[in-house]
Amino acid sequence: MVALEWRLYEAGHCTHPERATRKGAPARSCEFPALVALLRHPTQGWVLFDTGYSEHFLQATSAFPEKLYQLVTPVHLDPQQSLAAQLRRDGIAPEDIAWVVVSHLHGDHIGGLADFPHARVACSRAAWDDIRARSRIGALRLGLLPGLLQSWQETPPLWFESQPAHRLPAPFAHFDPAFDLFGDGSVRLVPLPGHAAGHFGALFDDGQGPVFLVADASWSSQAIRDNTPPPAMVTAWLGSTRIYRDTLARLHALQQAAPEVRIVPSHCLEWRPRREAMR
Numbered sequence: 001m002v003a004l005e006w007r008l009y010e011a012g013h014c015t016h017p018e019r020a021t022r023k024g025a026p027a028r029s030c031e032f033p034a035l036v037a038l039l040r041h042p043t044q045g046w047v048l049f050d051t052g053y054s055e056h057f058l059q060a061t062s063a064f065p066e067k068l069y070q071l072v073t074p075v076h077l078d079p080q081q082s083l084a085a086q087l088r089r090d091g092i093a094p095e096d097i098a099w100v101v102v103s104h105l106h107g108d109h110i111g112g113l114a115d116f117p118h119a120r121v122a123c124s125r126a127a128w129d130d131i132r133a134r135s136r137i138g139a140l141r142l143g144l145l146p147g148l149l150q151s152w153q154e155t156p157p158l159w160f161e162s163q164p165a166h167r168l169p170a171p172f173a174h175f176d177p178a179f180d181l182f183g184d185g186s187v188r189l190v191p192l193p194g195h196a197a198g199h200f201g202a203l204f205d206d207g208q209g210p211v212f213l214v215a216d217a218s219w220s221s222q223a224i225r226d227n228t229p230p231p232a233m234v235t236a237w238l239g240s241t242r243i244y245r246d247t248l249a250r251l252h253a254l255q256q257a258a259p260e261v262r263i264v265p266s267h268c269l270e271w272r273p274r275r276e277a278m279r
Contacts, residue, residue: 002186003207005040008264008273009086011052011112012077021219021267022228031076032267034108036083037213038092039204044182045098048116049202049213050109050266053077054084057111060147065140069107084115094118101181101189102157103215103266104199105131107145114148121152122181122189125159127198142196142238160189160200168203171258172210174250178203192217192251194235194244211262212254217247218265227252 010033018030034052041047053075061069079085084094095118102123103109113121131144139146165177168188172178178188181202188203192214201214218224229248235241255263264271 001205002042002184004186004204006204006206006211007038008271009036009038009052009083010034010081010273011036011054011083011086012057012075012081014053014073014075014108016073019231020234021230022223022226023231024228031269032219033269033272034111035264035266035268035271035273036112037202037264038087039187041098041182041186046092046096047099047101047187048083048097048119049101050103050215051100051112051115052083053108054082054112054115055079056114056148057107057145060107060111060145065137066145066147069140069143069145073108075108082115083112101187101202102127103201103213104196105149106143106196106216107148108143109215109266110145110148113152114150120158121155122158122160124198124200125161127196128157128159130197160198163189171254171261172203172212174253192247193240194242194247195239197239199239209260209262210258211264213264213266214251215266217244217251218268220265220268221263221270224248224251224255224263224265 013031013033015029017027018025019027036052037049039047094116097116097119100116100119100121105127160179163179167176168178175190178190181187190201190203192199192201195216203212229245232241235244
């Protein structure tokens with residue numbers, strides 16, 4: 001087993017009615033942090049899971065029609081809260097990042113890609129093909145900002161689906177198959193369909209047990225515990241309600257069967273980080 005050190009960063013947050021993310025929740029506006037995981041692999045080096053918001057995102061949504069993105073989900077990002085700035089304060093330069101693993105291509109997950117031009121990017125080919133097939137307005141309607149992908153034109157990503165596929169052991173068998181990012185079993189990329197095309201999570205071990213980064217398969221740990229999805233209108237707008245609810249039900253069953261597994265949604269307030277040493 002390859003154990004990885006890791007920690008979470010918050011790269012900005014948006015505000016949105018809580019009820020839009022969990023049926024029956026209050027209608028009040030709620031903060032949703034854009035969480036990013038930093039992993040340290042013993043041979044591959046520093047690995048990011050998503051990038052959160054950044055100045056590039058703010059620029060990409062500064063004019064219409066893309067400005068509609070911020071009108072629907074207002075974004076808050078202090079200049080010192082960008083992921084690159086936080087990493088520098090922790091002694092990690094942007095060029096030290098070896099890999100950026102992208103869960104899916106929504107703007108709040110790839111907003112900081114351009115800050116890491118030396119990193120190798122890994123993502124789903126299905127997500128890439130989907131965004132490339134959409135018009136500017138068609139992409140925006142789903143929270144996609146193709147302009148944030150300009151830096152990928154010369155060096156194509158490493159496709160998740162091109163990596164070795166393996167069956168997962170219990171209690172993760174209901175998420176088969178997973179793709180082995182580095183070929184050593186340290187980071188397994190797990191399909192979590194329903195929210196967006198090519199939506200994946202990442203499963204790894206930190207020496208204290210499994211950690212499952214599930215991106216937007218749920219907006220909160222509470223929704224997983226209760227198996228409470230967003231309203232159908234929301235899931236149908238972004239993806240597939242039926243498939244999303246099936247994925248959430250499988251995460252709920254995993255939480256019930258193996259409560260020791262740390263399941264980390266990308267926008268969960270319970271996982272909002274404090275400044276602390278890597279685990």
